[in-house]
Amino acid sequence: MKPQESDNALVERAQAGDRKAFDLLVLKYQQRVLRLVGRFVRDPDQAQDLAQEAFIKAYRALDRFRGDSAFYTWLYRIAVNTAKNKLSANARSGYSVSLNQSAGNESDDPLPEPERLRDHGTPERLAATEELDQSIARAMSKLPEDLRTALTLREMEGLSYEQIAEVMECPIGTVRSRIFRAREAVLQAMQPYLD
Amino acid sequence: MTDRNHPKTQFDPAEILSAWWDHEPVSEDASELNWLLTEMDHSRLRHKLRGYQLLQAHLQNQAAKTPDLLSSISAQLEQIDAEREQQPKQSWQLKTDQFCNPSANHKRFLPPVLRATAIAASVIIAMLAVGLAFFNEPQQEPVSSSAQRAQGPSANDQALRATLESVAQTPQMLTVVDNQAPDQVRSLPSANRNVVNELPSWARGGSVEPASDPYLTTHYQTTAPEYGTVPLQMQIHFGRD
Numbered sequence: 001m002k003p004q005e006s007d008n009a010l011v012e013r014a015q016a017g018d019r020k021a022f023d024l025l026v027l028k029y030q031q032r033v034l035r036l037v038g039r040f041v042r043d044p045d046q047a048q049d050l051a052q053e054a055f056i057k058a059y060r061a062l063d064r065f066r067g068d069s070a071f072y073t074w075l076y077r078i079a080v081n082t083a084k085n086k087l088s089a090n091a092r093s094g095y096s097v098s099l100n101q102s103a104g105n106e107s108d109d110p111l112p113e114p115e116r117l118r119d120h121g122t123p124e125r126l127a128a129t130e131e132l133d134q135s136i137a138r139a140m141s142k143l144p145e146d147l148r149t150a151l152t153l154r155e156m157e158g159l160s161y162e163q164i165a166e167v168m169e170c171p172i173g174t175v176r177s178r179i180f181r182a183r184e185a186v187l188q189a190m191q192p193y194l195d
Numbered sequence: 196m197t198d199r200n201h202p203k204t205q206f207d208p209a210e211i212l213s214a215w216w217d218h219e220p221v222s223e224d225a226s227e228l229n230w231l232l233t234e235m236d237h238s239r240l241r242h243k244l245r246g247y248q249l250l251q252a253h254l255q256n257q258a259a260k261t262p263d264l265l266s267s268i269s270a271q272l273e274q275i276d277a278e279r280e281q282q283p284k285q286s287w288q289l290k291t292d293q294f295c296n297p298s299a300n301h302k303r304f305l306p307p308v309l310r311a312t313a314i315a316a317s318v319i320i321a322m323l324a325v326g327l328a329f330f331n332e333p334q335q336e337p338v339s340s341s342a343q344r345a346q347g348p349s350a351n352d353q354a355l356r357a358t359l360e361s362v363a364q365t366p367q368m369l370t371v372v373d374n375q376a377p378d379q380v381r382s383l384p385s386a387n388r389n390v391v392n393e394l395p396s397w398a399r400g401g402s403v404e405p406a407s408d409p410y411l412t413t414h415y416q417t418t419a420p421e422y423g424t425v426p427l428q429m430q431i432h433f434g435r436d
Contacts (some may be wrong), residue, residue: 009225027244
């Protein structure tokens with residue numbers, strides 16, 4: 001099954017009224033959508049509002065999604081249109097806006113200015129984020145080498161399971177299992193910060 | 196909480212979720228995914244995916260804000276669901292109130308035999324009504340026309356008839372009518388201009404005191420009752436022509 005087909009299967013369930021399926025799609029794509037709209041607006045709070053609005057619009061229009069394209073492509077268009085509409089509204093109301101010229105490119109490359117969406121929260125929150133980062137780093141360092149390599153190749157290098165299998169000279173099933181076990185171990189260490 | 200593995204593939208639900216997160220579904224169909232959604236608790240799903248998200252942000256060196264949008268939009272999504280549940284009821288009410296006979300919905304729920312009987316009875320009644328209407332038609336006459344006949348021609352009709360007869364019997368006019376071909380009607384010979392003098396007094400009235408033509412008055416009262424009487428300007432115009 002292609003990745004987009006698995007998403008479409010979730011969309012079908014969501015269309016039938018399964019909120020859980022749509023929640024999964026929100027959880028999967030929220031960061032991508034947030035990064036996407038972050039190219040249009042500098043204010044992190046406004047970017048968050050736009051991302052939320054895009055998901056709500058998508059949910060309202062879910063019945064009109066026919067599966068001709070991948071779900072994310074469809075969601076991408078909604079998010080871009082939402083951001084552009086917001087920019088137009090801001091321009092009309094005289095609100096100062098800045099549009100990154102790279103916005104509109106569907107590639108999901110890391111932002112040229114990742115600090116845009118940097119957390120400007122309270123000192124307590126920043127401290128908690130710092131602790132979380134440290135716990136993840138500790139958990140990663142404790143992972144067996146094959147698990148850490150598989151997870152790193154996936155998350156940092158963006159390789160597919162097939163490519164990782166070639167690099168590590170093992171079956172795809174093993175790659176899947178290693179990545180899963182690595183995640184489970186790190187999640188165990190993150191547990192206090194997730195609750 | 197211990198999860199059951201997928202009955203066919205023996206995958207752990209969390210492994211299926213992990214692979215799905217990476218866009219690398221474990222099998223050719225969506226059965227595992229459907230099974231996962233049924234099997235795994237919603238809060239646990241969210242918890243795990245939130246963990247994946249934070250881990251990804253850390254590994255990709257994005258010291259970025261990673262808000263959980265789902266928490267923020269959940270209330271709104273629930274509200275949308277509630278609206279959708281109410282929507283069918285509202286659309287039904289809209290149809291009933293605005294476009295349909297209120298009893299139409301009751302009729303729809305009648306048994307087929309009763310519906311057929313009701314339709315047949317309606318057809319028979321309609322045919323009887325048409326037959327009765329035809330039967331009574333020769334005996335009934337419009338009240339207005341019979342009353343008009345009893346009263347005889349109205350004063351306006353009499354005046355109009357007298358005017359037309361007097362104009363038609365004028366020898367000069369007869370000459371003009373006889374001598375003119377249809378294409379010459381617009382170019383009357385100057386010698387025949389005195390025919391105008393034979394027109395009745397109301398047609399020869401001046402612009403200051405326009406003659407009141409009973410025919411015109413009646414005509415305008417009939418065709419434009421909102422005006423009530425013939426406007427003065429119209430009387431002048433018609434008087435000149």
